[in-house]
Every structure is written in structure tokens, then in C-alpha cells.
Amino acid sequence: MIGRAPLALRLAVAGVVLFLHAPFVIILLYCFTTEDASFRFPPPALTLDWFPVAWAREDVWAALGLSLRVAAAATGMALVLGTLAAAAVHRSRFFGREAISLLFILAIALPGIVTGIALRSALSLMEVPFGFWTIVVGHATFCVVVVYNNVLARYRRTSRSLVEASMDLGASGVETFRYVVLPSLASALLAGGMLAFALSFDEIIVTTFTAGQQQTLPVWIFAQLTRPRQRPVTNVVAVFVVLATAVPILLAHRLTRDDSAS
Amino acid sequence: MPFRVSTALHRRPGLVLALLLAPPLAWMGVVYLGSLLALVAQSFFHLDDFSGVVVRRLTLATYRDLFTPAHGDIVRRTAVMAAAVTLADAVLAFPLAYYLARYAGPRMRAALTLAVLMPLWSSYLVRVYFWKLILAKEGVVSWAFARMGLTPVLDGVLSLPVIGGPSLSVSSLGTFIAFVYVWLPYMVLPVAAALERVPRSCLEASADLGARPAQTFRNVTLPLALPGLAAGAIFTFSLTLGDFVVPGALGNSSLFIGQAVLAYQGTAGNVPLAAAFTVVPMALMAVFLVVARRLGAFEAL
Numbered sequence: 001m002i003g004r005a006p007l008a009l010r011l012a013v014a015g016v017v018l019f020l021h022a023p024f025v026i027i028l029l030y031c032f033t034t035e036d037a038s039f040r041f042p043p044p045a046l047t048l049d050w051f052p053v054a055w056a057r058e059d060v061w062a063a064l065g066l067s068l069r070v071a072a073a074a075t076g077m078a079l080v081l082g083t084l085a086a087a088a089v090h091r092s093r094f095f096g097r098e099a100i101s102l103l104f105i106l107a108i109a110l111p112g113i114v115t116g117i118a119l120r121s122a123l124s125l126m127e128v129p130f131g132f133w134t135i136v137v138g139h140a141t142f143c144v145v146v147v148y149n150n151v152l153a154r155y156r157r158t159s160r161s162l163v164e165a166s167m168d169l170g171a172s173g174v175e176t177f178r179y180v181v182l183p184s185l186a187s188a189l190l191a192g193g194m195l196a197f198a199l200s201f202d203e204i205i206v207t208t209f210t211a212g213q214q215q216t217l218p219v220w221i222f223a224q225l226t227r228p229r230q231r232p233v234t235n236v237v238a239v240f241v242v243l244a245t246a247v248p249i250l251l252a253h254r255l256t257r258d259d260s261a262s
Numbered sequence: 263m264p265f266r267v268s269t270a271l272h273r274r275p276g277l278v279l280a281l282l283l284a285p286p287l288a289w290m291g292v293v294y295l296g297s298l299l300a301l302v303a304q305s306f307f308h309l310d311d312f313s314g315v316v317v318r319r320l321t322l323a324t325y326r327d328l329f330t331p332a333h334g335d336i337v338r339r340t341a342v343m344a345a346a347v348t349l350a351d352a353v354l355a356f357p358l359a360y361y362l363a364r365y366a367g368p369r370m371r372a373a374l375t376l377a378v379l380m381p382l383w384s385s386y387l388v389r390v391y392f393w394k395l396i397l398a399k400e401g402v403v404s405w406a407f408a409r410m411g412l413t414p415v416l417d418g419v420l421s422l423p424v425i426g427g428p429s430l431s432v433s434s435l436g437t438f439i440a441f442v443y444v445w446l447p448y449m450v451l452p453v454a455a456a457l458e459r460v461p462r463s464c465l466e467a468s469a470d471l472g473a474r475p476a477q478t479f480r481n482v483t484l485p486l487a488l489p490g491l492a493a494g495a496i497f498t499f500s501l502t503l504g505d506f507v508v509p510g511a512l513g514n515s516s517l518f519i520g521q522a523v524l525a526y527q528g529t530a531g532n533v534p535l536a537a538a539f540t541v542v543p544m545a546l547m548a549v550f551l552v553v554a555r556r557l558g559a560f561e562a563l
Contacts, residue, residue, distance in 0.1 A: 005365040012357035017374070019354070020381050020446065023392035026402055030395060039398035041405045085286035092279050100283075103290050109496055110298075110547060111504020113520050114540045118297035121304055121533055141294050144286065173271060195383065202385045204507060208524065221387045225394060225511040235395075238388040249383040253376060 082147025116209035130212025150192030363457035456490025
């Protein structure tokens with residue numbers, strides 16, 4: 001825009017970008033190492049053996065399945081609750097409106113461990129057994145915030161007069177919602193939903209407190225971090241997780257580009 | 263019939279509002295806020311040392327326990343780490359954000375934004391695992407130092423008190439590096455957003471009035487970027503305060519708040535002490551949020 005950046009600045013930028021992305025290249029290399037007892041670098045030799053080994057591991061599949069089901073349930077809840085809250089905050093000025101936005105900021109600003117232990121002690125006070133739904137409840141608290149933010153940003157860009165025009169032309173509330181409101185929200189909902197899904201799929205802190213004995217994929221990886229067993233299998237799973245989450249992130253980014261531009 | 267309903271609703275905006283708000287408020291207000299309040303309440307109970315049972319009577323005994331030297335150390339260690347990580351992330355994020363806001367053309371901007379967003383949303387655990395692998399004693403960093411003949415430098419750093427340890431992956435320095443890495447994107451985006459809002463005319467006016475580029479940077483750009491830095495700091499500070507994964511995977515045996523909470527509520531069954539420990543980050547974050555709000559960070563989130 002205004003001339004070229006100074007060399008020092010360009011070097012700093014290149015350095016930071018390298019810092020952010022070089023580790024992925026290194027772990028990719030480690031997927032093929034023959035060394036399975038340590039993180040020796042450079043790898044003594046390369047092999048493709050670890051991919052079938054990882055594929056055959058039942059515990060990985062079980063953890064992956066649980067993570068996917070939890071993420072789907074939490075995202076579903078977040079989509080409904082987040083959209084309702086965004087609609088309420090957007091359409092009217094009311095007493096406590098600021099408090100509600102603060103509550104949503106709080107849910108992302110407070111450390112996850114606070115949410116985790118708060119839910120855990122509340123659940124055990126009420127003697128709710130830990131299981132699938134307690135994990136979902138924990139995840140939904142922060143997934144709601146992501147959907148809320150995305151939908152609110154979209155509401156701010158869509159004109160209120162469209163809804164009024166639709167009503168003036170004789171559409172019922174349901175019809176207006178179906179043909180006017182929903183289409184304008186669709187891509188924001190999709191993006192918010194995908195980000196919520198990615199967040200839930202990756203969550204470990206809150207999960208540790210609400211999962212009981214169950215292992216989601218992050219819990220599985222955390223166990224490998226502290227007590228490694230067949231390290232190359234963990235490397236393969238790690239690369240798979242990064243690649244699998246990249247797709248929804250790229251899509252969500254495409255869908256909301258205009259919201260952040262305005 | 264649908265018409266009558268929608269007309270009726272249109273005339274009563276209050277009713278619509280109540281219908282819209284009830285489910286999310288019930289959720290966030292009751293489940294989330296309720297649990298938080300219950301947690302704070304529990305920090306005023308205490309664990310009977312002899313019976314190992316939690317006594318449900320209001321007392322400050324647990325807080326007295328929190329301020330014993332051993333527990334105070336945990337709090338101090340975590341707070342210092344959070345501050346150091348926030349500072350390092352601000353220093354690393356600023357050039358990238360500045361370049362994004364001032365120099366990058368549209369395509370470069372899109373590419374760089376994506377380069378920051380991808381790690382932000384991709385698996386945090388996997389990104390911690392990266393560093394376990396890279397910083398291991400037999401790993402790539404040691405190898406690189408050895409290849410450059412700099413092994414004595416690495417050993418020298420590791421022999422330093424406090425930050426050192428037997429290898430990078432079991433030292434405070436390793437914990438610090440991993441923290442800086444995983445939270446860096448959270449700092450870049452708000453700072454870049456704040457810098458983008460700095461009006462070009464202000465910079466030109468400053469230059470016209472005779473300020474050197476360095477003076478303009480210090481007196482115009484930096485103060486205007488402050489809300490963004492504060493917004494980023496909310497994330498880096500808060501995330502570090504409550505984390506138990508990074509120090510668990512990469513640290514030495516000295517505990518952080520997150521690990522203490524996990525240990526006390528788990529096997530020890532001392533939920534009041536665990537609750538009191540979490541009140542610390544809550545209190546620190548409350549102070550932080552008040553300051554950040556003064557600096558205008560909420561508009562930059």
C-alpha cells in the first residue's frame with residue numbers, strides 16, 4: 001500500500017510465520033520414523049508401517065467416535081441457544097442487555113478450568129453421574145458463545161427493513177423466518193457451527209472435569225503426552241487431527257469473510 | 263391463524279424478547295453462572311483433616327490454607343508465567359500485526375490471516391505435543407544446536423536456576439516456549455484489528471507536524487494499538503492461568519494453578535481448596551477485565 005516494508009519487519013514476519021508452522025512439518029516427518037521409543041532427530045530410517053498400525057487401534061477409533069458424537073450434540077445445542085440470544089440482543093435494547101453480553105464475554109474470558117471445576121462440583125452436588133451428556137453440557141457453554149458472536153455479526157449487517165417488507169407483503173412470521181431471516185443467517189450459522197464443532201472436538205480442559213471415565217480424542221492424546229506408548233501412532237493421530245480440523249476452519253473462514261470486513 | 267400469531271407478536275415486542283431470551287438465559291444464567299457461584303461458595307467450606315469430609319459451614323480456613331508458602335508459590339509461579347507469556351506474545355505478535363495492517367496487499371493479507379487463523383483453530387493439544395517432540399533431549403532443537411557447535415550454549419541456558427532443567431522439555435523455559443507458541447494467534451488478531459483502525463490521516467498529520475517515524479510510532483500508533491494489545495492479553499493471560507496441559511506435558515515437577523486444582527479436586531477430594539485455587543484466576547481476571555475495559559479492549563475483541 002504505502003511502499004515496501006522495511007527489511008527488518010519483513011524478516012520478523014517471516015520468522016513468526018515460520019515459528020507458527022514449522023512444527024507441523026517436523027511432526028509430519030516423525031510419522032515415518034522407525035524409532036518408536038524416543039523422539040530422536042534425525043529419524044534413523046523411514047517407514048510407512050505406522051499408518052496401518054494406527055488404523056488398527058480400537059482405542060483410537062472409540063475416542064474419535066465419542067469426540068464426534070459429543071461435538072455434534074454440543075454444536076446442535078449451541079446453534080439453537082446462540083441464535084436465540086443473538087436475536088434478542090440485536091433486536092431490542094432492554095434492561096440487562098449489557099449484562100448478557102458480559103456473561104458471554106465471561107464464558108470465553110474465564111479460564112476453562114474454572115468452567116470445568118464449577119460444572120463438576122455442581123454436577124456432583126446434584127449427584128448427576130458423569131457421562132456423555134455431562135461432556136456435552138460442558139462443551140455447550142463455550143460453543144454457544146462462538147455461534148452467538150457469528151450470528152450477531154451477521155445480524156448487524158442485515159437490514160431490519162427486509163423483515164418489515166416481508167411482513168408488509170403479507171408473509172406470516174413463519175414464512176418470513178423461513179424465506180427471509182434464515183437464508184440471510186445460513187452461512188453465519190454454518191460457519192459458527194463449524195467453529196463450535198472444531199472447538200468441541202479439540203477441548204480438553206473442561207472435558208477432563210466432566211468426562212468421568214470416558215475418553216474423547218483429546219483425552220486420549222493427553223494420556224499419550226504424559227505416558228507415551230507407541231509414539232509414532234500418536235504422531236499419525238496428531239497429523240490426522242490437524243488435517244481433519246483444517247477443512248472446517250478453511251470453510252468457515254470463506255463463509256464469514258464479509259462479516260469481518262465490514 | 264399464523265397471521266394472527268405474528269401480528270400479536272409484532273405488537274408485543276416484550277413477549278418476543280422474553281421468548282427469545284428465556285432458553286439461552288436459562289442455559290447461561292442457571293447452568294453456567296449457577297455453577298460458578300456454587301464454586302465460589304464451596305471455597306468457603308473446608309475439608310476436615312481427620313475425617314476427610316467436606317464440612318459445609320462458612321469459614322475462611324481454606325483461604326488460610328491457600329496463603330501458606332507452598333500454595334503461595336504455585337499462585338506466584340502461575341501469575342509470573344502468565345505475565346511473561348503475555349509479554350512475549352505481544353512482542354512477537356506486534357510486527358506481524360503491524361505488517362498485516364500497514365503493508366500487506368489484499369492477497370498477502372488473506373494469506374497471512376489464514377496463516378494465523380489455522381493454528382488458532384487447529385488442535386491445541388496437538389500443538390502442545392509438537393513441542394514435546396521438538397524440545398525433547400534427543401529432539402530437533404538439541405540436534406540443531408549440536409550441528410552448529412552450540413551445545414555448550416544450550417547446556418549453559420539449561421544450567422541456569424529457575425528457567426533451566428535437565429532438558430528443554432522438562433524445564434520452565436520449555437513450558438514458556440510452548441505457552442508462547444499456543445497462544446500467539448490470540449494476540450495477533452486483536453492487535454492487527456486495532457492497528458487497522460488507526461486512521462492514516464493521524465499518521466500523516468504526525469509526520470506533517472515534524473515527527474520522525476519513530477516518534478509517530480511511539481506517540482500515535484502504539485497508544486492507538488493499546489486496546490488491541492489489551493484484548494489479546496485477556497486471552498493469553500487467562501488461558502495461561504488456567505492451563506494444566508502445557509506444564510503437565512513439558513514442565514518440571516513444580517505445579518501450576520491448573521494442576522493444583524486438578525490434583526486437589528481429584529484424588530485428594532479437597533474440593534474447597536481446589537475451589538479456592540480457581541478463585542485466584544477469577545479474581546485476577548476480574549481485575550484484568552476492569553483494566554482492559556478502561557483501555558477499550560472490549561471493542562477490540
